[in-house]
Amino acid sequence: MQQLIQLRWLAVGGQVATIITALMVFHIALPLPAMSLVLVFLVVLNVLSIARLKLPSAVRNSELLLSLLLDVVALTAQLYLSGGATNPFIYLYLLQVTLGAVLVEAWSTWAVVAVSGAGFALLTILYEPLGLPPGARLDLFQLHIFGMLTCFLLDAALVVIFMNRITLNLRERDARLADLRQQAAEEGHIVRMGLLASGAAHELGTPLATLSVILNDWGREPALRANAEWLQELQDMEEEVKRCKAIVTGVLVSAGQARGERADVTTVKAFLDDVVDDWRAKKMASNINYQREFTDDVLIVADSALKQVIFNVLDNAAEASRDQVTLRASRVEDALTITVSDHGPGFSAEVLEQLGRPYQSTKGRLGGGLGLFLVVNVLRKLGGHVDARNTGSGAVVTMSLPLAALSPSALSQTTLDGNATVNHGSMSRGP
Structure with a gap:
């Protein structure tokens, strides 16, 4: 038109x-x-x-x-x-x-x-x-020939101009369709991963419960209780088993929980503070430089998927760099921008070129390379995007997403569409 x-x-x-x-x-x-x-x-x-x-x-x-x-x-x-x-x-x-x-x-x-x-x-x-x-x-004949020449030139020019534009429109449409097909394939891959993760979590429940019973029985053995070093190691093992059981429970709860069910409404500052504190506690890491430059605080939904996304990026940065990892959060217009940088070897050219594709990893682990794949797809679902680059002294991953996608009103609309209910819980306020 x-x-x-x-x-x-x-x-x-x-x-x-x-x-x-x-x-x-x-x-x-x-x-x-x-x-x-x-x-x-x-x-x-x-x-x-x-x-x-x-x-x-x-x-x-x-x-x-x-x-x-x-x-x-x-x-x-x-x-x-x-x-x-x-x-x-x-x-x-x-x-x-x-x-x-x-x-x-x-x-x-x-x-x-x-x-x-x-x-x-x-x-x-x-x-x-x-x-x-x-x-x-x-001379009517000469006049007619001149008019035909003018009409031919006009026809030819307009056909070339508008055919080129229409062809460009068709190419852009084909490119969008190809992107949609790629997104559909990636989302299908994520669904399969979710099913496998839920199945694995169910399967791990039994052996973890068995290990917990065995460790509890060992804790009552006089020979073990008499050895302080062994007793300490036994207590560490019990703590790790409890941690594994908590992780498995979290996977099962997340797998069966639609966005909006039992979600808390919080603020950007409080959400980011909680994410960083939880990551420090779980990884027992103190080498994170947390810079929160988000000035005007706004209400958002504490999205568990976004929290896991930030965890994944921080985990990759911590594995790549033994030195300090920096997380900087800022607001660019109406978008939340989270930048994670490290001092590691950086990304390979293949990973940067195939950013967001599954199994693109330089760690050599079977089935690895899913972290950034999940990060890219979750951010895309929320209307954001992910950029990765090397700085010469490390790597930088920038996550940007519109604040409107995390607003309580957007959550309510999503919940109504999915016939779920929202429990706002207790509203936590930023410092």
Whole structure:
């Protein structure tokens, strides 16, 4: 529709220029009132088309066909008023047919061909002859050849310009469809991973419970209780088993919990503080430099998926760098930006090139390389994006997502769509 609007403006300008040239240069009398009405009709049609584009619904094939047919009718009217089929600009019908072949469905293209052909045939017998000036010695054949040359150049230029634009539109559409297919494949991969993770969590429950019972029995053995070193190691093992059971429970709860169920409403500052504190406690790490530059605090939902995403990035940075890891949170317009940097060897060229694809890892572990894959897909689901780069002294991962995606109102809408209920819980406030 945008291409048709632009072409129609060109048609209005070209017709005005042609009318002025015929009057001022060749002194040909033309029915100006009637031809002006056709120009006004094209302008009104363009205004209505622009207003139509502002509507949220997509432009349908029937609307494109109607626009093309109205353009054909307007061209027929102008040709009727200026010599009919003897007018060399009669071949502008071909431009309408060409646009129809690209923009509308096959049956609609044939409708444009039929109407254009009928208009051409009608103009061979029904038209207003050109009003040549009295006593003029115009070489009509030379004038007709000049008009045909002008029409050919105009047709050729417009076809090249608009066909290139339409082809570019089609390429962009194909690229978007390819991206959607890739996203669908990746989301299917995530679903399979989630099913396997849930199954593994269920399976691990039994052996962990068995280990817990065995360790508890060992703790009552006099020989072990008499050895302080062994007793301490036994207590450490019990703590690790409890931690494993907590992780398994968390996986099962997250797998069966839709976004919005038992979610807490908090603030950006409180959420980030909790994430960093939890990561420090679980990893027993103190080498994180936490820089919170988020000035105006806002209410958000404590999304567990986003928390795990930040954990994944921090884990990768801590594994790659024994030195300090830096997490910087800031606000860029209406987006939350979280940057994690380290002083490790950086990403390989293959990982940067295939960022967000599964199993892209330099650690050499079977099934590795899923961390960034999950990070990219979760951020994309929330309407954000992930960038990764090397700095020469390490690597930097930047996560950006709109705050609107984390707002309680967005959560309520998501919950209503999924027939879930929201429990806002106790609202924690930032410092």
